[in-house]
Structure formats: C-alpha cells, structure tokens
Amino acid sequence: IRTILLAEDSPADAEMAIDALRDANLANPIVHVEDGVEALDYLLQRGAHAGREDGLPAVLLLDIKMPRMDGLEVLRQLRDDEQLKRIPVVVLTSSREESDLARSWDLGVNAYVVKPVDSEQFFTAVKTLGRFWAVLNETPSSL
Numbered sequence: 001i002r003t004i005l006l007a008e009d010s011p012a013d014a015e016m017a018i019d020a021l022r023d024a025n026l027a028n029p030i031v032h033v034e035d036g037v038e039a040l041d042y043l044l045q046r047g048a049h050a051g052r053e054d055g056l057p058a059v060l061l062l063d064i065k066m067p068r069m070d071g072l073e074v075l076r077q078l079r080d081d082e083q084l085k086r087i088p089v090v091v092l093t094s095s096r097e098e099s100d101l102a103r104s105w106d107l108g109v110n111a112y113v114v115k116p117v118d119s120e121q122f123f124t125a126v127k128t129l130g131r132f133w134a135v136l137n138e139t140p141s142s143l
Contacts, residue, residue, distance in 0.1 A: 004134055005057040006032045007039040007074065008092070009066045016119060017061065017092070020126035028058055028134045036069030040077060043084055056087055059133035061126070064093040064100055072100070075107045086140060088133055092126070 004021060008014040014032050021030050033039045041047035043056070060078075064071040071091060078084045090111040091104045104112050113129065116122045 001027050001029070002055055002058040003029045003031050004130060005039065005042060005060045006030060007036065007060065007066065007071065008032065008063045009034050013115065016122055017126045020123045021130040024127045024130045026130050026134050031057070035066045036071060036074040039074050043078070056084065059088045059090060061090050061092045061129065064091060064095050072103055072107065075104065075109060079108045088137060088139065090129055090133065
C-alpha cells in the first residue's frame with residue numbers, strides 16, 4: 001500500500017489534514033514533510049529519507065507557500081524527473097492567486113484545491129481527496 005505524502009508547513013493545517021485522512025479509514029500510511037526540500041528528499045530517497053522503503057506515494061498533497069522551496073518548484077522538478085513525473089499531485093493551498101493556479105496547471109498538476117477557511121469544510125475536502133486519490137484513482141503499474 002502506497003503512502004500519501006503531505007507537504008505542508010502549517011502545523012495546524014497538517015494536523016487537520018492528517019486527522020481527515022485517518023478519518024477516511026484509508027490503509028495508506030501518511031508521511032508529513034514540512035517544506036519542498038524535504039518533499040524532494042523523501043521522493044528521491046536522500047537526506048533524512050535515504051533509508052526509507054522503495055516506492056512512490058499514491059498522491060502528493062502539496063502546499064504552495066512553504067519555506068526553503070515552494071510547491072511550484074517541487075512540482076516543476078517532479079515533472080522534469082523521469083521516475084517521478086507520473087506521481088499524482090494535488091495542490092492544496094490557501095492561495096487564490098490566478099498566477100499560482102495557472103502556473104500549477106502549466107506544470108502538470110492533477111488538481112488544484114483552495115483550502116476552505118471553514119475547518120469542517122477543509123476536513124471534508126481532504127477526506128474526499130484522500131479517498132479519491134488513494135483508492136479510486138488508477139495509475140500505471142510503473143508508478
């Protein structure tokens with residue numbers, strides 16, 4: 001069973017997203033990283049994640065506004081990498097900026113979700129995303 005990778009620098013949003021994914025009763029393990037550098041370290045099995053088990057996540061839930069490396073740069077590097085380019089990426093962000101939305105789609109995002117301000121709606125949105133991407137979505141066996 002493949003992991004769900006959550007790249008989110010806000011502790012409150014990360015905790016709520018993890019709670020929502022657990023509430024969806026998914027068997028997938030959830031890995032939380034706090035910025036874009038750590039997300040790529042996880043995906044490329046380097047740094048603190050050098051010893052992790054092989055395998056790519058079922059989905060990457062990616063915030064845009066993060067320290068060290070933002071989500072758009074992570075997405076750009078993923079789509080340029082032969083091993084990582086097919087990972088489903090859902091941008092989960094508070095950004096309503098048209099430029100972020102357009103750039104995400106230009107870089108090959110699979111979905112762009114603006115975090116609802118209301119915590120109950122956020123919880124429901126993440127739960128729905130988790131179920132869809134981890135259970136219903138079909139990916140190539142090479143992923």
